[in-house]
Amino acid sequence: MDKRLKRILPRVQKPARYTGGEYNEIIKDKADVDLRVALCFPDVYEIGMSNVGTRILYGTMNALPGLWCERVFAPWGDFRTELKQAGIPLYALESGDPLSEFDALGFSIGYEMAYTTVLDMLDLGGIPLRSEERPGLLPLVFAGGTACCNPEPMAEYFDLMVLGEGEEADNEVLELLRQAKQEGWDKPRFLRAAAEIGGIWVPSLYAPGAGGAPEPKAGAPERVTKRIVRDFERSYFPTAPIVPSTEIVHDRVNLELFRGCVRGCRFCQAGQVYRPVRSRSAARLTEQGIESLKNTGYQEITLSSLSSSDYRGLGELCDGLMDYCRPRSIGLALPSLRADNFSMDLMRRVQAVRKAGLTFAPEAGTQQLRDAINKNVTEEDLLNSCRVAFAGGWNNVKLYFMLGLPTETDEDVLGIAQIANDVLHEWREYASNKNRGVRITISTSCFIPKPHTPFQWAAMVTREEYLRKVRLLRENIKARNVVYNWHDAETSVVEGVLSRGDRRVGDVIYEVWRQGGTLEAWSDYFDYARWEKAFASFGLDPAYYTTRPRARDEAFPWDRVDMGVTKAHLWREWEKSQAAELSPDCRAGCAGCGANKLTGGVCDG
Amino acid sequence: MAEAGEKLRLLFQKEGRAVYISHLDLMRTMQRAFPRAGYALKYSEGFNPHPLISILLPLGVGTESQCELMDFSLTEGAALSELPGRLNRALPEGIAALSAYAGGRKARELKWLRVSGLLEYDRQTTEAALPGLAEFFARKSITIMKKTKRGEGESDIAPAIREIAFRPGAGGVALEAVVSAQEPTLNPEQLVNALRQLAPELAPDFAAFRRLEVYDTKMEVFR
Numbered sequence: 001m002d003k004r005l006k007r008i009l010p011r012v013q014k015p016a017r018y019t020g021g022e023y024n025e026i027i028k029d030k031a032d033v034d035l036r037v038a039l040c041f042p043d044v045y046e047i048g049m050s051n052v053g054t055r056i057l058y059g060t061m062n063a064l065p066g067l068w069c070e071r072v073f074a075p076w077g078d079f080r081t082e083l084k085q086a087g088i089p090l091y092a093l094e095s096g097d098p099l100s101e102f103d104a105l106g107f108s109i110g111y112e113m114a115y116t117t118v119l120d121m122l123d124l125g126g127i128p129l130r131s132e133e134r135p136g137l138l139p140l141v142f143a144g145g146t147a148c149c150n151p152e153p154m155a156e157y158f159d160l161m162v163l164g165e166g167e168e169a170d171n172e173v174l175e176l177l178r179q180a181k182q183e184g185w186d187k188p189r190f191l192r193a194a195a196e197i198g199g200i201w202v203p204s205l206y207a208p209g210a211g212g213a214p215e216p217k218a219g220a221p222e223r224v225t226k227r228i229v230r231d232f233e234r235s236y237f238p239t240a241p242i243v244p245s246t247e248i249v250h251d252r253v254n255l256e257l258f259r260g261c262v263r264g265c266r267f268c269q270a271g272q273v274y275r276p277v278r279s280r281s282a283a284r285l286t287e288q289g290i291e292s293l294k295n296t297g298y299q300e301i302t303l304s305s306l307s308s309s310d311y312r313g314l315g316e317l318c319d320g321l322m323d324y325c326r327p328r329s330i331g332l333a334l335p336s337l338r339a340d341n342f343s344m345d346l347m348r349r350v351q352a353v354r355k356a357g358l359t360f361a362p363e364a365g366t367q368q369l370r371d372a373i374n375k376n377v378t379e380e381d382l383l384n385s386c387r388v389a390f391a392g393g394w395n396n397v398k399l400y401f402m403l404g405l406p407t408e409t410d411e412d413v414l415g416i417a418q419i420a421n422d423v424l425h426e427w428r429e430y431a432s433n434k435n436r437g438v439r440i441t442i443s444t445s446c447f448i449p450k451p452h453t454p455f456q457w458a459a460m461v462t463r464e465e466y467l468r469k470v471r472l473l474r475e476n477i478k479a480r481n482v483v484y485n486w487h488d489a490e491t492s493v494v495e496g497v498l499s500r501g502d503r504r505v506g507d508v509i510y511e512v513w514r515q516g517g518t519l520e521a522w523s524d525y526f527d528y529a530r531w532e533k534a535f536a537s538f539g540l541d542p543a544y545y546t547t548r549p550r551a552r553d554e555a556f557p558w559d560r561v562d563m564g565v566t567k568a569h570l571w572r573e574w575e576k577s578q579a580a581e582l583s584p585d586c587r588a589g590c591a592g593c594g595a596n597k598l599t600g601g602v603c604d605g
Numbered sequence: 606m607a608e609a610g611e612k613l614r615l616l617f618q619k620e621g622r623a624v625y626i627s628h629l630d631l632m633r634t635m636q637r638a639f640p641r642a643g644y645a646l647k648y649s650e651g652f653n654p655h656p657l658i659s660i661l662l663p664l665g666v667g668t669e670s671q672c673e674l675m676d677f678s679l680t681e682g683a684a685l686s687e688l689p690g691r692l693n694r695a696l697p698e699g700i701a702a703l704s705a706y707a708g709g710r711k712a713r714e715l716k717w718l719r720v721s722g723l724l725e726y727d728r729q730t731t732e733a734a735l736p737g738l739a740e741f742f743a744r745k746s747i748t749i750m751k752k753t754k755r756g757e758g759e760s761d762i763a764p765a766i767r768e769i770a771f772r773p774g775a776g777g778v779a780l781e782a783v784v785s786a787q788e789p790t791l792n793p794e795q796l797v798n799a800l801r802q803l804a805p806e807l808a809p810d811f812a813a814f815r816r817l818e819v820y821d822t823k824m825e826v827f828r
């Protein structure tokens with residue numbers, strides 16, 4: 001270890017996140033390696049190590065002989081300052097080598113607020129930020145993750161982006177890079193060849209056109225369709241993941257039940273862009289879960305997916321896992337439950353070891369608005385679920401809502417307070433043990449329209465309007481046992497701009513970074529004034545991106561990216577939302593979203 | 606051979622990259638290493654069961670040790686002779702089990718701690734610093750300001766230093782000392798702190814320590 005680092009580490013917060021050396025870390029002999037890849041996560045270690053996607057890619061990339069994939073995370077402010085002062089470049093955890101020694105840097109970007117952190121990590125590693133400032137073939141700087149479904153805001157910085165699921169496409173890109181390196185290709189030749197790989201978007205092959213929609217240059221594909229893993233049942237899952245030596249956010253085994261979602265909530269980007277639905281069998285998942293527990297020693301396992309209670313084999317899987325977990329005091333957690341098919345029987349089975357709180361996301365306060373967003377949950381469903389939970393001894397319920405949804409009225413906002421009261425009433429009526437009291441937590445966030453969703457045409461509410469709704473709700477939540485938390489408005493404005501931004505927003509991101517912006521997803525570091533100044537310096541009005549309603553025929557910056565679901569389907573859903581008309585879930589009736597073309601017509605549906 | 610539920614003690618070392626693992630994180634790491642090695646730790650009863658393990662003298666971040674002690678129990682009988690080997694295959698880099706045994710002495714009988722350290726000087730040679738250091742720690746009383754839970758307080762650390770010696774080391778002044786581990790607890794960092802407060806010209810730019818051995822009041826090795 002660097003002597004300078006030895007002096008720095010004892011005086012920064014949580015130094016174990018900067019050292020590597022964890023159990024199950026992959027170390028290779030550099031003599032056997034001809035391609036070195038840095039898997040970069042633009043947030044701190046505790047967040048990045050909790051990301052299942054990153055763990056999958058770490059495994060699939062390292063499975064390639066001769067390739068060594070290492071991890072890089074963003075430093076927290078104290079360590080970042082120390083690194084800069086000491087002149088130590090950002091390094092990968094496994095080898096401790098600086099970013100400049102790698103052939104490829106792959107960024108996993110799950111959320112837009114991480115954009116400035118991407119630039120900061122490149123800069124800390126001594127890598128020029130813009131693609132055109134890196135004329136040589138190496139290092140290749142690429143990205144993947146949900147945020148890439150609108151490739152324009154970060155188009156100037158990445159050499160290429162992987163659309164959709166990366167476990168197969170990443171390796172195809174890296175094998176091509178290995179060939180290019182051996183044969184001495186120049187960068188333009190490599191990028192043209194990479195654009196031939198399915199799912200690969202090369203930003204430099206497109207020029208920003210009218211209204212911010214990219215236009216293909218000569219020879220570039222008109223549209224690029226995202227990649228998916230067709231055979232999800234047999235696809236790779238990391239059953240021997242790294243076990244961090246310091247506490248991370250999701251410090252447990254995360255079992256991935258299925259990809260995609262049958263529900264089609266109109267606000268939800270993940271529910272649209274991860275389609276089509278593909279699941280693993282309960283038998284395989286049970287095996288993978290037990291194997292992961294054995295290899296990690298974790299005392300908790302969680303079943304993660306967009307809506308885990310929609311998993312068909314949930315009962316069988318829970319029983320299979322509980323047979324292993326119960327005698328070993330291992331807890332089984334079931335997040336993302338839906339209030340409409342919540343089963344007390346199931347909860348009893350899985351909560352045999354520990355009784356955690358219950359969380360539901362009704363998202364909106366009235367049936368009218370829940371129908372408009374296609375959240376097929378009724379208040380009756382929710383109250384039923386709370387009733388059985390209270391009767392079964394639970395006394396802690398969290399409810400998530402959004403404010404600023406399309407068509408929302410004050411009546412919808414007040415409906416949230418009403419639901420809180422109704423839930424409290426259920427507790428008074430049915431709680432098995434009232435002595436322990438009850439805690440109902442209401443959380444609201446500001447709705448942000450996202451690309452590739454039916455609400456991509458929607459106007460976001462202004463900051464002032466969102467805060468007015470927050471005040472209205474706060475004044476109407478009166479019960480002592482109900483706690484109300486709301487998400488801050490300014491972060492939402494910035495996220496709104498970045499989500500539906502075009503290439504011009506890339507300059508704003510750069511300017512914010514240049515003024516010190518990094519780790520902007522953290523309130524510790526977020527500074528709205530810095531964003532306002534940067535928008536102004538480029539003559540851009542955030543309202544153009546956020547509160548402006550879009551016409552049906554507007555060309556979007558993300559129109560040349562095909563995430564499976566067709567624009568025609570999204571428009572149909574948008575129109576239905578305006579009439580508060582429901583669409584059934586995929587299993588009750590196929591709505592023809594178009595995503596099944598990616599699997600050749602099959603869908604779990 | 607240990608029986609199920611019997612009180613057991615593990616002697617282990619912590620060095621290299623593992624020195625940055627905090628006390629709480631080390632407990633978590635141990636909780637996970639045992640099941641990975643095929644051992645089931647005994648859990649507490651009740652609403653929120655947790656493994657019954659405890660580490661005797663919490664070790665500060667950045668300090669190495671070759672004499673850490675941890676108490677634990679297993680739900681099944683186990684051959685203690687093979688436990689360290691199996692556990693080592695399940696531990697992260699830098700942490701290694703040295704031996705496991707039944708029983709062990711009561712924690713309150715632990716009194717003295719032998720440490721080594723390296724004091725690094727950027728602006729003076731180690732030869733120049735050596736005489737001053739020996740002289741400083743020969744004082745009858747060394748009263749420093751210490752941060753405690755109740756704010757700042759004065760404390761004389763001289764009685765808590767049983768032995769201390771300095772010699773030229775690789776890259777700095779090598780120190781070896783026997784300090785009080787409990788009642789009062791003298792964190793070796795306080796030796797550097799004393800220099801910063803009372804003899805700043807002797808204070809090193811960086812110091813790192815290693816625990817070498819623990820003893821009882823009679824300076825018998827504590828196990």
